[in-house]
Amino acid sequence: MxxxxxxxxxxxxxxxxxxxxxxxxxxxxxxxxxxxxxxxxxxxxxxxxxxxxxxxxxxxxxxxxxxxxxxxxxITLDLPQVIEIYHIREALESKAAALAAHNISEDGLNKLKHLLALAEQHMATSGGAYIQADVDIDFHYQVIQSSGNQMLIHLLCEELYYLIRMYRYQSSLQPNRSHNALIEHQQLIMALEQRDEQLAEMIMRKHIVRARQNIEQQILKS
Missing domain, CATH: 1.10.10.10 (Winged helix-like DNA-binding domain superfamily/Winged helix DNA-binding domain)
Structure with a gap:
């Protein structure tokens, strides 16, 4: 005791x-x-x-x-390390999205819709600037939590979550990527509502791949 x-x-x-x-x-x-x-x-x-x-x-x-x-x-995060993190996210978060399509509650869906509305509001008032770090990360966090898989939740939300937030606070992405990311989030919510596990997994995988490719373009330009 x-x-x-x-x-x-x-x-x-x-x-x-x-x-x-x-x-x-x-x-x-x-x-x-x-x-x-x-x-x-x-x-x-x-x-x-x-x-x-x-x-x-x-x-x-x-x-x-x-x-x-x-x-x-x-720690000091460099872009190659961030790329490694995004490769891990691609594998794990796509699976989390598939599980979320099966397990997410109505309350979970409503939370995602609320976060999406906050992101849309922010972009409308900022001229298309990047979605606030907390809002965007919390969207993914909510999807992961809705997977119901405790090991995935631990690996992503306890070990990678804060590294991703740290990177997002240190960087900003181009507005056109923000618009595309917003559309991809909308598509993911639709797949979750339809309980389509394969579609949710595919959308999340492509979403993270595109984000990683955007970072890789930054590396080439630097």
């Missing part, structure tokens, strides 16, 4: 993990930054025990990397 002290440390560890994770993803803590335990302990008014646990959790999320003789540093 956990002691009150251990329970408090677990709560503090979870809180500081969330705080640091969001700061890293949004760029408030820059890529390559060394996570100084004394500095962070002072800044967040927390003891070193929960802080070390938080850093270990961030390592498991692949947001922080331990460098020998230097300590923990925030």
């Amino acid at each position: 956990a002691t009150p002290e251990h329970s408090l440390e677990d709560t503090l560890g979870s809180h500081i993990t969330t705080t640091l994770r969001n700061a890293i993803v949004c760029g408030d803590i820059k890529p390559g930054t060394k996570l100084s335990e004394p500095k962070l302990a002072r800044e967040y008014h927390i003891s070193r025990g929960p802080l070390r646990e938080a850093i270990r959790r961030l390592e498991s999320m692949k947001l922080v990397k331990y460098v020998p003789r230097e300590g923990a540093r925030v």
